[in-house]
Amino acid sequence: MNVVVLQDDDFVGSGSRVRLTGRRAEHIRQVHRVQLDDELRVGRLNGDLGTARITVLTDDAVEMNVTLDCPPPPALPVTLLLALPRPKTLKKVLQAATAMGVKDIVLMKTWRVEKSFWDSPVLQESGLREQMLLGLEQAGDTILPRVTLRRRFKPFVEDELPALIRNARGFVAHPVASSPCPRAVGGPVVLAVGPEGGFIPYEIELLAACGFEAVSLGTRRLRVEHAVPALLARLF
Numbered sequence: 001m002n003v004v005v006l007q008d009d010d011f012v013g014s015g016s017r018v019r020l021t022g023r024r025a026e027h028i029r030q031v032h033r034v035q036l037d038d039e040l041r042v043g044r045l046n047g048d049l050g051t052a053r054i055t056v057l058t059d060d061a062v063e064m065n066v067t068l069d070c071p072p073p074p075a076l077p078v079t080l081l082l083a084l085p086r087p088k089t090l091k092k093v094l095q096a097a098t099a100m101g102v103k104d105i106v107l108m109k110t111w112r113v114e115k116s117f118w119d120s121p122v123l124q125e126s127g128l129r130e131q132m133l134l135g136l137e138q139a140g141d142t143i144l145p146r147v148t149l150r151r152r153f154k155p156f157v158e159d160e161l162p163a164l165i166r167n168a169r170g171f172v173a174h175p176v177a178s179s180p181c182p183r184a185v186g187g188p189v190v191l192a193v194g195p196e197g198g199f200i201p202y203e204i205e206l207l208a209a210c211g212f213e214a215v216s217l218g219t220r221r222l223r224v225e226h227a228v229p230a231l232l233a234r235l236f
Helices: 022-034 087-101 114-119 123-138 154-163 199-207 223-236
Strands: 002-007 015-021 039-044 049-055 062-070 079-082 104-108 144-152 167-171 188-193 212-215
Touching: 002 015, 002 123, 015 022, 022 062, 039 062, 049 223, 079 199, 079 223, 087 104, 087 123, 087 223, 104 154, 114 188, 144 154, 154 188, 154 199, 167 223, 188 223
Parallel strands: 002 039, 079 104, 079 188, 104 144, 167 188, 167 212
Antiparallel strands: 015 062, 039 049, 049 062
16 A cells, blocks of 8 residues: 545544544554554545644554645546456456556446456446555555446447547557557557457457557467556557
8 A cells, every 4th residue: 555545534524634444544553554653645535645644543543634735646648448357357457557547447348248247246336446446555646537337339339439539549459460559659548458358350340440450469468457557558
């Protein structure tokens, strides 16, 4: 936990005093091993970063006085279109993408996405939020990404995607593409990443008709949780 992300209900009254219990308090005690008057890096969810001074330290709670005076790091100019992976993989991808600064994520139904994946508790608002908070804590960020669910691929591509890609470059990760993924594109990007087996040819054709370029990371085929960070690192 490189930053303690504070939420509105952590604040006591209208001032700068914060009281934490549960996982974050335990982490502060057991991992940071703080003492009274020590300082920690903190940030308010969807707000500024700053520091906190420990004022109360017990087995049940940690209290701090906080000063928030620094903006969060800039977001990546990317919209990530992700074919919904299996729940364990989704957790890893959400944490990694959030840590890298992705702020717009669309989880899509594609032909190779198993229907049962949509019933996962990870897709509940609380499940998505939990994984993204872990990503924010890792990266020292405070701004939660926006996650959108799209269960019908063709209507999404035809009706919504043209507006998303209008002022951006579109790339679809495709293992057999002849063009390598470009480096440091320096502008807004819409990145589509398929399931483990990749997009089927029909889906690639729909994305290409919308203006997407098929690109590859080379001859080695990566799992989704490895491909997403690799693509983001290369593009930005």
